[in-house]
Amino acid sequence: MGIPERRSMSGKLSNRVAVVTGSTDGIGFAIARRLAQDGAHVVVSSRKQQNVDRAVAILQTEGLSVTGTVCHVGKAEDREQLVATALEHCGGIDVLVCNAGVNPVVGSTLGSSEQVWDKILSVNVKAPALLLSQLLPHMEKRGGGSVILVSSIAAYTPSVELGAYNVSKTALLGLTKTLALELAMKGIRVNCLVPGMIKTNFSKMLHKDEVFWKRFKENQRLQRIGQPEDCVGLVSFLCSPEASYITGESIVVAGFSPRL
Numbered sequence: 001m002g003i004p005e006r007r008s009m010s011g012k013l014s015n016r017v018a019v020v021t022g023s024t025d026g027i028g029f030a031i032a033r034r035l036a037q038d039g040a041h042v043v044v045s046s047r048k049q050q051n052v053d054r055a056v057a058i059l060q061t062e063g064l065s066v067t068g069t070v071c072h073v074g075k076a077e078d079r080e081q082l083v084a085t086a087l088e089h090c091g092g093i094d095v096l097v098c099n100a101g102v103n104p105v106v107g108s109t110l111g112s113s114e115q116v117w118d119k120i121l122s123v124n125v126k127a128p129a130l131l132l133s134q135l136l137p138h139m140e141k142r143g144g145g146s147v148i149l150v151s152s153i154a155a156y157t158p159s160v161e162l163g164a165y166n167v168s169k170t171a172l173l174g175l176t177k178t179l180a181l182e183l184a185m186k187g188i189r190v191n192c193l194v195p196g197m198i199k200t201n202f203s204k205m206l207h208k209d210e211v212f213w214k215r216f217k218e219n220q221r222l223q224r225i226g227q228p229e230d231c232v233g234l235v236s237f238l239c240s241p242e243a244s245y246i247t248g249e250s251i252v253v254a255g256f257s258p259r260l
């Protein structure tokens with residue numbers, strides 16, 4: 001990947017560097033685009049080189065300052081490469097959005113094999129914490145930063161189809177609280193985006209299922225499926241100085257509220 005063009009972007013995130021995992025498609029791609037539109041230099045990443053190349057090319061064509069690298073968040077060496085890319089091409093790190101998440105099977109919690117549990121917990125829960133620990137010294141050098149974890153509405157209203165995934169996304173609410181507490185003294189805020197049903201490849205199996213869709217609409221107050229762009233305004237705000245007194249918060253973007 002080439003060095004990102006350093007156009008002087010004005011905006012609330014100008015001169016910031018943002019690392020977004022799982023950002024070549026869906027919600028992560030929309031977040032990467034928005035943070036770059038806000039003036040940040042964005043490091044795009046995902047598992048497949050051709051997806052990284054495609055996403056970087058699209059965003060650079062739009063005049064945005066992005067670079068990219070392959071990073072499977074479950075692999076330590078890929079996480080190291082992601083950090084190295086941000087430092088080498090952008091000179092530091094201010095924002096981390098942990099968006100990559102997987103759900104390899106549809107089925108119950110107790111029906112999940114050990115292999116399935118390991119994969120879901122490794123990618124969805126362990127990887128954000130491990131990546132943040134690798135980035136932390138560099139964020140501290142910049143005097144603080146902002147971290148966004150991406151959970152799911154399944155954390156609050158679990159679906160029977162999504163057993164272990166529900167649990168992993170609930171764990172992220174706890175991780176948000178714990179990290180917010182641990183990192184407050186370092187000037188690092190940690191908040192959580194909690195998307196509802198968003199139209200992406202990841203949710204295709206559900207939003208194409210007529211029975212699920214009917215049940216969904218009965219419970220869904222705004223009567224529409226979300227788009228990846230519905231998530232980006234919140235992330236942009238939480239990463240910006242406008243949210244400087246907000247940490248440890250989880251905010252639902254779902255067209256309804258599942259809690260008091």
Ligand code: NAP
Nearest residue numbers: 022024025026027046047048072073101152198200202203
């Ligand atoms: P998506 O459209 O399928 O995009 C997933 C992105 O993540 C792709 O860029 C993919 O690229 C990358 N990726 C997948 N596994 C990865 C891994 N192990 N390491 C690094 N990158 C990886 O998915 P999405 O719907 O935007 O979902 C994004 C996040 O939102 C997930 O955490 C998901 O749990 C959460 N979420 C989604 C919904 C929804 O309705 N869509 C609802 C609630 C929460 P590669 O294939 O190149 O790796």
